[in-house]
Amino acid sequence: MMRLDVLSIFPEYLAPLELSLIGRAQDKGLLGLTVHDLRDWTHDRHRTVDDTPYGGGAGMVMKPEPWGEALDAALGAADSSVTDPTSRPVLIVPSPAGEVFTQQTARELAAHEHLVFACGRYEGIDQRVVDWAAERMEVRPMSIGDYVLNGGEVAVLVMVEAIARLLPGVIGNPESLDEESHEDGLLEYPVYTKPAVWRGHEVPAVLLSGDHGRVARWRRDQRLRRTAQTRPDLLAALPQDSLDGRDREV
Numbered sequence: 001m002m003r004l005d006v007l008s009i010f011p012e013y014l015a016p017l018e019l020s021l022i023g024r025a026q027d028k029g030l031l032g033l034t035v036h037d038l039r040d041w042t043h044d045r046h047r048t049v050d051d052t053p054y055g056g057g058a059g060m061v062m063k064p065e066p067w068g069e070a071l072d073a074a075l076g077a078a079d080s081s082v083t084d085p086t087s088r089p090v091l092i093v094p095s096p097a098g099e100v101f102t103q104q105t106a107r108e109l110a111a112h113e114h115l116v117f118a119c120g121r122y123e124g125i126d127q128r129v130v131d132w133a134a135e136r137m138e139v140r141p142m143s144i145g146d147y148v149l150n151g152g153e154v155a156v157l158v159m160v161e162a163i164a165r166l167l168p169g170v171i172g173n174p175e176s177l178d179e180e181s182h183e184d185g186l187l188e189y190p191v192y193t194k195p196a197v198w199r200g201h202e203v204p205a206v207l208l209s210g211d212h213g214r215v216a217r218w219r220r221d222q223r224l225r226r227t228a229q230t231r232p233d234l235l236a237a238l239p240q241d242s243l244d245g246r247d248r249e250v
Protein backbone atom coordinates (compact mmCIF):
# COMPACT_ATOMS: atom_id res chain seq x y z
CA MET A 1 0.00 0.00 0.00
CA MET A 2 1.37 3.37 -1.01
CA ARG A 3 1.81 5.77 1.90
CA LEU A 4 1.28 9.51 1.35
CA ASP A 5 2.12 12.16 3.95
CA VAL A 6 1.21 15.79 3.35
CA LEU A 7 2.62 18.58 5.55
CA SER A 8 0.78 21.92 5.45
CA ILE A 9 -0.28 24.87 7.60
CA PHE A 10 -3.69 24.54 5.91
CA PRO A 11 -4.52 20.82 6.29
CA GLU A 12 -8.18 21.51 5.55
CA TYR A 13 -7.10 22.48 2.01
CA LEU A 14 -6.48 18.77 1.39
CA ALA A 15 -10.00 17.69 2.45
CA PRO A 16 -11.05 16.99 -1.19
CA LEU A 17 -8.69 14.00 -1.11
CA GLU A 18 -11.16 12.30 1.22
CA LEU A 19 -13.79 12.37 -1.53
CA SER A 20 -14.61 10.23 -4.56
CA LEU A 21 -12.06 7.86 -6.04
CA ILE A 22 -9.18 8.84 -3.78
CA GLY A 23 -11.36 8.64 -0.68
CA ARG A 24 -12.69 5.24 -1.69
CA ALA A 25 -9.16 4.04 -2.43
CA GLN A 26 -8.24 4.88 1.16
CA ASP A 27 -11.32 3.03 2.43
CA LYS A 28 -10.26 0.01 0.34
CA GLY A 29 -6.75 0.11 1.78
CA LEU A 30 -5.17 0.86 -1.60
CA LEU A 31 -3.36 3.88 -0.23
CA GLY A 32 -2.76 5.53 3.10
CA LEU A 33 -3.01 9.32 3.27
CA THR A 34 -2.10 11.34 6.34
CA VAL A 35 -2.35 15.13 6.30
CA HIS A 36 -0.31 16.83 9.03
CA ASP A 37 -0.64 20.36 10.41
CA LEU A 38 2.88 21.80 10.39
CA ARG A 39 1.96 23.95 13.40
CA ASP A 40 1.80 20.77 15.49
CA TRP A 41 5.61 20.99 15.50
CA THR A 42 5.82 24.54 16.80
CA HIS A 43 6.47 25.22 20.48
CA ASP A 44 5.52 28.84 21.02
CA ARG A 45 2.21 30.30 22.06
CA HIS A 46 1.56 31.72 18.58
CA ARG A 47 2.55 28.48 16.81
CA THR A 48 4.95 30.47 14.64
CA VAL A 49 6.05 28.94 11.33
CA ASP A 50 7.61 31.93 9.56
CA ASP A 51 10.10 34.74 10.04
CA THR A 52 11.72 37.57 8.09
CA PRO A 53 14.16 36.66 5.29
CA TYR A 54 17.92 36.93 5.79
CA GLY A 55 19.21 39.42 3.24
CA GLY A 56 15.99 41.42 3.46
CA GLY A 57 13.19 41.56 0.90
CA ALA A 58 9.43 41.36 0.96
CA GLY A 59 7.44 38.61 2.61
CA MET A 60 8.28 35.92 5.13
CA VAL A 61 10.18 32.63 4.97
CA MET A 62 9.06 29.37 6.59
CA LYS A 63 11.26 28.53 9.57
CA PRO A 64 13.35 25.32 9.32
CA GLU A 65 12.72 24.00 12.85
CA PRO A 66 9.05 22.98 12.49
CA TRP A 67 9.83 21.41 9.12
CA GLY A 68 12.70 19.39 10.52
CA GLU A 69 10.58 17.96 13.34
CA ALA A 70 7.60 17.37 11.04
CA LEU A 71 9.74 15.51 8.51
CA ASP A 72 11.31 13.44 11.28
CA ALA A 73 7.78 12.41 12.27
CA ALA A 74 6.53 11.82 8.72
CA LEU A 75 9.57 9.73 7.86
CA GLY A 76 9.33 7.83 11.11
CA ALA A 77 11.58 4.85 11.11
CA ALA A 78 12.27 5.13 7.38
CA ASP A 79 15.08 2.67 6.78
CA SER A 80 17.79 4.63 4.94
CA SER A 81 19.68 1.40 4.31
CA VAL A 82 17.13 0.06 1.80
CA THR A 83 18.61 -0.09 -1.68
CA ASP A 84 15.47 -0.30 -3.82
CA PRO A 85 14.82 3.37 -4.75
CA THR A 86 11.04 2.79 -4.87
CA SER A 87 11.15 1.64 -1.25
CA ARG A 88 12.79 4.86 -0.05
CA PRO A 89 10.61 7.91 0.70
CA VAL A 90 10.55 10.74 -1.83
CA LEU A 91 10.05 14.31 -0.60
CA ILE A 92 8.09 16.32 -3.15
CA VAL A 93 8.16 20.09 -2.74
CA PRO A 94 5.66 21.96 -4.95
CA SER A 95 7.44 24.96 -6.44
CA PRO A 96 7.32 27.05 -9.61
CA ALA A 97 11.08 26.46 -9.63
CA GLY A 98 10.66 22.68 -9.76
CA GLU A 99 10.76 20.10 -12.53
CA VAL A 100 7.50 20.01 -14.49
CA PHE A 101 5.08 17.33 -13.28
CA THR A 102 3.79 15.26 -16.21
CA GLN A 103 1.88 12.03 -16.74
CA GLN A 104 5.25 10.32 -16.98
CA THR A 105 6.17 11.76 -13.57
CA ALA A 106 2.86 10.50 -12.15
CA ARG A 107 3.53 7.02 -13.51
CA GLU A 108 7.05 7.02 -12.07
CA LEU A 109 5.96 8.25 -8.62
CA ALA A 110 3.07 5.75 -8.53
CA ALA A 111 5.71 3.02 -8.27
CA HIS A 112 7.04 4.38 -4.98
CA GLU A 113 5.98 3.12 -1.56
CA HIS A 114 6.14 6.42 0.35
CA LEU A 115 5.68 9.98 -0.87
CA VAL A 116 5.96 13.00 1.43
CA PHE A 117 4.62 16.34 0.19
CA ALA A 118 5.86 19.58 1.78
CA CYS A 119 3.46 22.47 1.12
CA GLY A 120 5.33 25.76 1.26
CA ARG A 121 3.66 29.09 1.89
CA TYR A 122 4.79 32.73 2.10
CA GLU A 123 8.03 33.20 0.09
CA GLY A 124 8.95 29.56 0.56
CA ILE A 125 10.66 27.14 2.92
CA ASP A 126 14.16 27.84 4.32
CA GLN A 127 16.48 26.18 1.79
CA ARG A 128 18.33 24.29 4.52
CA VAL A 129 15.26 22.06 4.97
CA VAL A 130 15.62 20.81 1.40
CA ASP A 131 19.39 20.53 1.75
CA TRP A 132 19.09 18.59 5.03
CA ALA A 133 16.40 16.29 3.60
CA ALA A 134 18.44 15.63 0.46
CA GLU A 135 21.11 14.06 2.67
CA ARG A 136 18.53 11.46 3.73
CA MET A 137 16.17 10.87 0.79
CA GLU A 138 15.29 11.81 -2.75
CA VAL A 139 13.99 15.39 -2.84
CA ARG A 140 12.01 16.56 -5.90
CA PRO A 141 10.98 20.23 -6.21
CA MET A 142 7.99 19.84 -8.56
CA SER A 143 5.93 22.32 -10.60
CA ILE A 144 2.46 21.67 -11.99
CA GLY A 145 2.88 24.56 -14.42
CA ASP A 146 4.60 27.81 -15.19
CA TYR A 147 2.56 30.03 -12.92
CA VAL A 148 2.69 31.02 -9.24
CA LEU A 149 0.23 29.83 -6.60
CA ASN A 150 -0.11 31.06 -3.03
CA GLY A 151 1.11 27.73 -1.70
CA GLY A 152 1.76 24.11 -2.50
CA GLU A 153 -1.61 22.66 -1.39
CA VAL A 154 -3.39 23.03 -4.74
CA ALA A 155 -0.43 21.44 -6.51
CA VAL A 156 -0.53 18.52 -4.07
CA LEU A 157 -4.23 17.97 -4.84
CA VAL A 158 -3.34 17.77 -8.53
CA MET A 159 -0.34 15.49 -8.09
CA VAL A 160 -1.96 13.12 -5.58
CA GLU A 161 -4.99 12.64 -7.86
CA ALA A 162 -2.81 12.08 -10.95
CA ILE A 163 -0.63 9.56 -9.06
CA ALA A 164 -3.27 7.75 -6.99
CA ARG A 165 -5.59 7.07 -9.95
CA LEU A 166 -2.80 5.00 -11.52
CA LEU A 167 -2.59 2.65 -8.55
CA PRO A 168 -4.08 -0.82 -9.14
CA GLY A 169 -7.72 -0.99 -8.06
CA VAL A 170 -8.30 2.76 -7.74
CA ILE A 171 -9.93 3.16 -11.13
CA GLY A 172 -12.76 0.61 -11.50
CA ASN A 173 -11.92 -0.35 -15.05
CA PRO A 174 -8.15 -0.12 -15.69
CA GLU A 175 -8.83 -0.14 -19.42
CA SER A 176 -10.16 3.41 -19.04
CA LEU A 177 -6.56 4.46 -18.40
CA ASP A 178 -5.64 3.33 -21.89
CA GLU A 179 -5.65 5.96 -24.65
CA GLU A 180 -6.05 8.79 -22.16
CA SER A 181 -4.39 12.06 -23.04
CA HIS A 182 -0.63 11.93 -22.50
CA GLU A 183 -0.66 8.20 -21.69
CA ASP A 184 1.14 7.36 -24.94
CA GLY A 185 2.08 10.81 -26.17
CA LEU A 186 -1.21 11.59 -27.91
CA LEU A 187 -4.32 13.43 -26.78
CA GLU A 188 -7.51 11.44 -26.25
CA TYR A 189 -10.27 11.10 -28.87
CA PRO A 190 -13.66 12.88 -28.51
CA VAL A 191 -16.39 10.90 -26.75
CA TYR A 192 -20.17 10.79 -27.31
CA THR A 193 -23.21 9.23 -25.64
CA LYS A 194 -27.00 9.24 -26.12
CA PRO A 195 -28.98 10.92 -27.59
CA ALA A 196 -27.79 10.33 -31.17
CA VAL A 197 -28.86 13.89 -32.06
CA TRP A 198 -28.64 16.78 -29.60
CA ARG A 199 -29.55 20.38 -30.53
CA GLY A 200 -28.97 19.50 -34.18
CA HIS A 201 -25.58 17.94 -33.53
CA GLU A 202 -25.27 14.31 -34.59
CA VAL A 203 -22.94 11.63 -33.25
CA PRO A 204 -20.35 10.70 -35.94
CA ALA A 205 -21.95 7.91 -38.00
CA VAL A 206 -18.89 5.65 -37.66
CA LEU A 207 -19.62 5.33 -33.93
CA LEU A 208 -23.10 3.98 -34.73
CA SER A 209 -21.79 1.53 -37.35
CA GLY A 210 -20.98 -1.36 -35.02
CA ASP A 211 -17.77 -1.84 -37.02
CA HIS A 212 -15.16 -2.00 -34.23
CA GLY A 213 -12.25 -1.85 -36.68
CA ARG A 214 -13.57 1.31 -38.30
CA VAL A 215 -14.27 2.82 -34.87
CA ALA A 216 -10.73 2.06 -33.72
CA ARG A 217 -9.22 3.62 -36.85
CA TRP A 218 -11.47 6.69 -36.52
CA ARG A 219 -10.48 7.14 -32.89
CA ARG A 220 -6.80 6.85 -33.75
CA ASP A 221 -7.21 9.46 -36.50
CA GLN A 222 -9.05 11.75 -34.06
CA ARG A 223 -6.24 11.46 -31.53
CA LEU A 224 -3.65 12.33 -34.16
CA ARG A 225 -5.70 15.26 -35.50
CA ARG A 226 -6.33 16.65 -32.03
CA THR A 227 -2.70 16.32 -31.09
CA ALA A 228 -1.52 17.92 -34.34
CA GLN A 229 -3.96 20.82 -33.89
CA THR A 230 -3.68 21.44 -30.15
CA ARG A 231 -0.27 20.07 -29.11
CA PRO A 232 2.01 19.73 -32.15
CA ASP A 233 4.90 19.68 -29.69
CA LEU A 234 3.70 16.29 -28.44
CA LEU A 235 3.53 14.93 -31.98
CA ALA A 236 7.05 16.13 -32.68
CA ALA A 237 8.27 14.41 -29.49
CA LEU A 238 6.83 11.01 -30.44
CA PRO A 239 9.37 8.32 -31.32
CA GLN A 240 9.46 8.13 -35.09
CA ASP A 241 8.58 4.44 -35.12
CA SER A 242 5.42 4.99 -33.08
CA LEU A 243 3.53 6.42 -36.07
CA ASP A 244 2.77 4.08 -38.95
CA GLY A 245 2.30 5.08 -42.58
CA ARG A 246 -1.47 5.52 -42.17
CA ASP A 247 -0.91 7.86 -39.26
CA ARG A 248 1.14 10.18 -41.41
CA GLU A 249 -1.77 10.52 -43.87
CA VAL A 250 -3.90 12.28 -41.26
Ligand SMILES: NC(=S)c1ccno1
Nearest residue numbers: 096143144148149155
Ligand atom coordinates in the same frame (compact mmCIF):
# COMPACT_ATOMS: atom_id res chain seq x y z
N1 LIG B 1 3.59 26.11 -9.98
C1 LIG B 1 3.62 25.60 -8.70
S1 LIG B 1 3.65 23.97 -8.46
C2 LIG B 1 3.61 26.48 -7.55
C3 LIG B 1 3.72 26.13 -6.22
C4 LIG B 1 3.66 27.32 -5.53
N2 LIG B 1 3.52 28.31 -6.43
O1 LIG B 1 3.48 27.82 -7.67
